Structure formats: C-alpha cells, structure tokens
Amino acid sequence: MSTIFSQRAKARLQANTSKIFTQDDVDVMVLNVTRPKQGFPDCPSVTEEHLKSSRNVETYIHEITNSRIFSNTLFVIPQEHSWSRLKITEAAFGSLVGFIDVFPQFLDLVSAFGTKTSEDERLVHGWRSCSEQQTCLQKQHELCYNIQYVEKHGRKLQDPWSVRQVGVYHQLCENVEQSRWLLLGPMQSLLSSLKNTIASEANSCYLTIHAALLLSTSTGWPEYIEYLKTELQKHDDKACYSAIKQGKSQGFTVSYLDLQNLHILQAKFNRAKAAIENSVDIAEGCLKHALASEHSASPVPAESTNLINVYIVEMRGYKASLERLNRQLDSTLDLLSKILAFRNGELLNTSVNASGKMLQSLVDLTNQGKEHQETLAFLATTGQADSAILKALAVVATVCLPASLVATVFSSSLIQSVGVTEEVPANHIVVASQFWIYLVISLPLMAITLLWILYLGRKSRLDMYSVMTRQSLKSA
Numbered sequence: 001m002s003t004i005f006s007q008r009a010k011a012r013l014q015a016n017t018s019k020i021f022t023q024d025d026v027d028v029m030v031l032n033v034t035r036p037k038q039g040f041p042d043c044p045s046v047t048e049e050h051l052k053s054s055r056n057v058e059t060y061i062h063e064i065t066n067s068r069i070f071s072n073t074l075f076v077i078p079q080e081h082s083w084s085r086l087k088i089t090e091a092a093f094g095s096l097v098g099f100i101d102v103f104p105q106f107l108d109l110v111s112a113f114g115t116k117t118s119e120d121e122r123l124v125h126g127w128r129s130c131s132e133q134q135t136c137l138q139k140q141h142e143l144c145y146n147i148q149y150v151e152k153h154g155r156k157l158q159d160p161w162s163v164r165q166v167g168v169y170h171q172l173c174e175n176v177e178q179s180r181w182l183l184l185g186p187m188q189s190l191l192s193s194l195k196n197t198i199a200s201e202a203n204s205c206y207l208t209i210h211a212a213l214l215l216s217t218s219t220g221w222p223e224y225i226e227y228l229k230t231e232l233q234k235h236d237d238k239a240c241y242s243a244i245k246q247g248k249s250q251g252f253t254v255s256y257l258d259l260q261n262l263h264i265l266q267a268k269f270n271r272a273k274a275a276i277e278n279s280v281d282i283a284e285g286c287l288k289h290a291l292a293s294e295h296s297a298s299p300v301p302a303e304s305t306n307l308i309n310v311y312i313v314e315m316r317g318y319k320a321s322l323e324r325l326n327r328q329l330d331s332t333l334d335l336l337s338k339i340l341a342f343r344n345g346e347l348l349n350t351s352v353n354a355s356g357k358m359l360q361s362l363v364d365l366t367n368q369g370k371e372h373q374e375t376l377a378f379l380a381t382t383g384q385a386d387s388a389i390l391k392a393l394a395v396v397a398t399v400c401l402p403a404s405l406v407a408t409v410f411s412s413s414l415i416q417s418v419g420v421t422e423e424v425p426a427n428h429i430v431v432a433s434q435f436w437i438y439l440v441i442s443l444p445l446m447a448i449t450l451l452w453i454l455y456l457g458r459k460s461r462l463d464m465y466s467v468m469t470r471q472s473l474k475s476a
Contacts, residue, residue, distance in 0.1 A: 016114060020086060022085045026052055026054055026057065027050065027078060027087040028056075028076065029078070030060065031198070032046070033046050033072040033074070046199050053092075054091055061099045072180075073179075074209075075100075076183045076186060076191065077182070082162055083116045084114075085115060096182075103144075109145070109169070110184065111124065112167065119163050125278040128144050129289060141171070142169070143170050148275035149163075149217035149218065149221070151187065161224050166187075168181070169183075169184075172206055190213075194216060197209070198212070207305070208301065214286075217279070218279070224272070225272075225325070228265065228269065228325060238336065239332045244342055245346065255340075258336055262333045266329055266333075269322055273319060279315050
C-alpha cells in the first residue's frame with residue numbers, strides 16, 4: 001500500500017483523475033481460472049463474476065484474501081467506448097490495486113486511459129517489468145504493457161477505423177503459480193476471444209494468456225493496412241494521371257486539400273507503425289521474460305512460444321508494408337506538390353502578363369493624356385496670341401474713338417455749319433439749339449456706368465477678403 005499511494009504515484013494520477021475514473025459507476029468483471037490438477041485432462045474451470053459497486057469490490061477482496069483456493073484471477077475494468085472513463089471509481093480502483101500490490105510503473109499505463117480529445121493524448125507505449133530495475137523478488141514477478149490495435153468502430157464516419165488500446169498488468173507468484181491480472185479498457189470482442197482461449201486450453205499458462213491477448217489485437221491490422229493502401233491509391237492516381245496544366249483536368253482535380261489529406265494519412269501511417277513496433281517490443285518482452293523465468297514449476301508450452309514468434313513475424317511484416325506505403329506516400333506527396341507548384345507558376349506568369357498588359361494600357365493612356373495636354377497648351381498659346389491681337393485692336397479702337405466721336409458729332413445735326421454771307425457758305429460752326437439734351441442724357445449715363453464699375457470692383461475685393469479670412473480661421 002505504501003508503494004502504491006506514495007506521493008509520486010499520487011502526483012501522476014492527480015492531474016487526470018477526473019478524466020480517468022467515474023464518479024459512482026462501477027462495473028468490474030472478474031474471471032477466475034482454476035487449473036485442473038495434474039493427471040486430470042479436464043480443461044480449466046472459468047467462472048465469471050461482476051462487481052457493480054465499490055462495496056462489492058471491497059467484499060470480494062476480503063473474500064479472496066481469506067480464501068485458500070489458488071486460481072488465476074483476471075480483473076477486467078471496461079470502458080463505455082475507447083475514449084470514455086474506466087468503469088470504476090477512484091476509491092474502488094485504489095482498493096483493487098492495493099490488494100494486488102501493483103508496482104508503481106503500472107500507474108503510467110493507467111494515465112493513458114479516460115476521456116481524450118485526440119488519439120495521441122496521454123499516449124503510453126512500452127513494456128515495463130520489475131526486472132528492468134533489478135528489483136524483482138524471488139516470489140513475485142510483475143510486468144505490464146499497453147497494446148494499441150485497430151478495430152472498426154461501426155459509426156457512420158469517413159474513416160471507419162479506430163485506434164484502441166488495452167492495458168495489461170500481470171503479477172506472477174512463485175510456489176503456488178498464482179497469477180493476478182488487471183485488464184484496462186478491453187472491448188467485448190477481445191474479451192470473448194480471451195475467454196474462449198482460456199476455456200479451451202487444458203495446459204494453459206500465463207504465456208498463453210499473453211499470446212491470446214496479442215493475437216486477438218492483431219486481427220484488424222491486415223484489413224486496416226489495405227484500407228490505408230486504398231486511400232493512398234486515390235491520391236496516387238491523381239498524381240500519376242492528372243494533367244500538369246490547369247485547364248486539362250482529365251477527370252482529376254488536384255488542390256492543396258490533397259496535400260492536407262496526405263499529411264493526415266501520413267500521420268495515420270506513423271501512428272500505426274509506432275503501435276506495431278510497440279506490439280513487437282511487448283511480444284519480445286513477454287517471450288524473454290517467460291523463457292528466463294526459473295521460478296515456474298511447469299515449463300512454458302512450446303505452442304505458446306511458437307504463437308508469439310509467429311505473431312512477431314507477422315507484425316514485422318505489417319511494419320514493412322507500412323514503411324513501403326510510407327515511401328510511396330512521400331513520392332505521391334512530392335509529385336502532387338510539384339504539379340501544384342507548376343500550376344501556381346503558370347498562374348503567376350498569367351498574372352504577370354496581365355499586369356504587364358494593364359501597365360502598357362496605363363502607359364498608352366498617359367501618352368494620350370500627354371498629347372491632350374500638348375493640344376490644350378497649343379490652344380492656350382493660340383488663344384493668347386488671339387487675345388494679344390484683340391487687345392491691339394481694342395487699343396486701336398480706343399485711340400480712334402475720339403476721332404470717331406468727333407466724326408459722329410459732326411455728321412449729326414447737333415453741330416451745323418452756317419454761312420456768314422450768301423457768297424461764303426458754311427464757314428462758321430454753330431451748336432444746335434438741342435445740344436443740351438445730348439449732354440443731359442450722356443453725362444448721367446457715363447456717371448452711372450463709372451459708379452457701377454467702381455461698385456463691382458469693391459464688391460469683388462470684399463468677397464476675396466472674406467474668403468481669405470475664413471480660410472485663415474480654419475487653418476488656425
């Protein structure tokens with residue numbers, strides 16, 4: 001108990017306790033396997049019991065502690081689904097691991113279970129054994145591991161496969177050859193296969209159970225690898241048969257989304273490869289531990305070792321297939337990237353050409369505007385010349401105005417030439433009697449015109465001053 005509930009062990013689980021364990025739901029299945037006595041060919045006797053509360057767990061622990069019947073006991077703690085909490089409370093789990101007296105390394109595996117948001121969250125790989133730290137007792141050996149495997153989830157999703165895991169703890173006691181097991185999160189299909197294996201093996205040993213667990217979790221790998229191969233082939237067809245130019249699709253559409261999908265597919269390859277490598281390490285560890293064990297009264301069956309060896313060969317074959325597919329994925333990803341890069345280059349060239357044409361159009365418009373400005377400048381120059389001519393004509397007209405006025409007056413009836421005598425006609429100028437009317441009308445009109453011109457000039461100056469004042473106020 002002191003080992004399990006040390007401060008370091010508590011710290012490992014404290015951060016994720018609410019994610020790993022339920023608040024009040026307990027559903028622990030117990031499989032008791034009683035091996036037949038030597039000389040009796042009967043198969044092992046398997047009994048199944050379900051503990052539905054924390055009190056049931058404590059009662060069962062009390063009963064089995066006082067029992068003198070030695071049997072292999074498997075405690076199975078299931079999950080509702082692969083990303084849900086273990087169906088046991090924290091208190092009941094503490095009582096169970098305290099009764100079994102598990103080594104602290106097992107708590108690393110426990111933290112890998114519970115609610116998650118991604119497949120890689122709190123992921124734990126590897127094989128752990130008490131012999132790793134040379135603390136293995138002569139009367140008790142412990143080992144644990146976390147198997148990752150693939151299985152169809154049965155939901156209507158784009159990817160029909162789910163990566164699942166099962167945590168295994170095994171404690172083997174010498175003398176009585178009694179084993180205690182803890183299984184975390186096994187699916188129903190895995191449990192059914194395990195129970196059938198235990199019930200059918202007359203000479204079953206603990207290595208047989210390890211082999212059954214490993215083989216049961218390996219059945220989905222061939223179909224899953226074939227699924228990954230099919231998904232990769234879709235993108236490979238695009239890379240091989242899609243036209244390199246944008247306009248010629250030939251039934252295949254290549255976009256940046258394909259690169260993203262390939263990146264996701266590559267993550268699945270790497271995840272599957274890591275799971276398979278972990279499974280091979282587990283199988284080799286179980287086999288090595290069993291063959292090196294000298295405290296078992298009965299030898300390890302050759303059939304169990306052969307099964308594990310075959311399992312290792314198969315898993316290495318799956319790993320080689322994934323590595324080959326991963327190389328093909330790299331080639332496909334590279335080819336699709338080059339196709340998109342070429343198309344982007346074409347689009348860039350098209351944009352540059354269009355920009356060049358637009359720039360040329362702007363240059364042409366600028367040249368036309370320049371020509372218009374030159375025309376306007378020519379017209380302005382011509383207008384100035386015409387204005388100069390008109391000004392000259394106005395000066396000439398002004399200069400000639402007095403003479404014209406005099407000629408007009410003399411040609412009118414306002415001034416008359418009267419002869420002095422009958423012999424000398426028209427030699428004396430005489431003002432007409434109505435000449436005063438001309439002065440009375442002309443002088444006031446001239447005065448009014450002059451005043452009106454002065455008024456308009458003053459008004460223009462006042463308006464200009466008002467505008468300048470407002471502008472100065474705004475700027476201030």
